[in-house]
Amino acid sequence: xxxxxxxxxxxxxxxxxxxxxxxxxxxxxxxxxxxxxxxxxxxxxxxxxxxxxxxxxxxxxxxxxxxxxxxxxxxxxxxxxxxxxxxxxxxxxxxxxxxx
Ligand SMILES: N=c1c2ncn([C@@H]3O[C@H](COP(=O)(O)OP(=O)(O)OP(=O)(O)O)[C@@H](O)[C@H]3O)c2ncn1[C@@H]1O[C@H](COP(=O)(O)O)[C@@H](O)[C@H]1O
Numbered sequence: 001x002x003x004x005x006x007x008x009x010x011x012x013x014x015x016x017x018x019x020x021x022x023x024x025x026x027x028x029x030x031x032x033x034x035x036x037x038x039x040x041x042x043x044x045x046x047x048x049x050x051x052x053x054x055x056x057x058x059x060x061x062x063x064x065x066x067x068x069x070x071x072x073x074x075x076x077x078x079x080x081x082x083x084x085x086x087x088x089x090x091x092x093x094x095x096x097x098x099x100x
Contacts, residue, residue, distance in 0.1 A: 010078060010088045017082045033079050040083055046076045 020030040036042035050073035057065035081087070 010074065013075060014078050014082065014088050017079055021082070030079060033076075034083070040080075043076065043080050043083060047073070047080055050076050 017030050020028045021034055024031055033043055033046065038045070050069060054066065054069040054073050057069045078088070081091070
């Protein structure tokens with residue numbers, strides 16, 4: 001089933017998120033999110049913002065904007081999942097379980 005649900009780029013970004021969390025390099029946007037004093041609420045705010053921006057792009061019928069905003073949303077969802085200890089493989093397994 002893994003050849004059908006290809007999440008390889010999401011896995012690669014998730015691994016970078018893990019690495020940033022471990023190594024804490026200066027200027028990292030991921031670290032800025034993970035270290036924000038608002039904690040998980042900062043990440044959830046971003047997920048909410050990017051969801052809204054994606055919805056607006058879809059309502060506007062702008063394909064380029066849909067791709068751009070959905071990418072922002074998926075990235076912030078990955079940071080959220082990392083904070084929750086959920087991996088892309090967990091999501092992949094659930095999607096594969098539902099696959100008919
Ligand atoms: N895929 C992404 C990615 N997508 C979007 N973004 C950032 O997400 C933010 C989008 O939010 P906004 O448009 O609201 O921009 P903003 O005003 O800067 O954000 P706020 O100040 O409001 O929080 C921008 O700063 C983008 O740069 C990303 N930042 C990082 N990545 C990946 O994460 C990796 C690690 O990034 P660093 O931690 O920065 O090294 C990178 O190599 C990329 O692969």
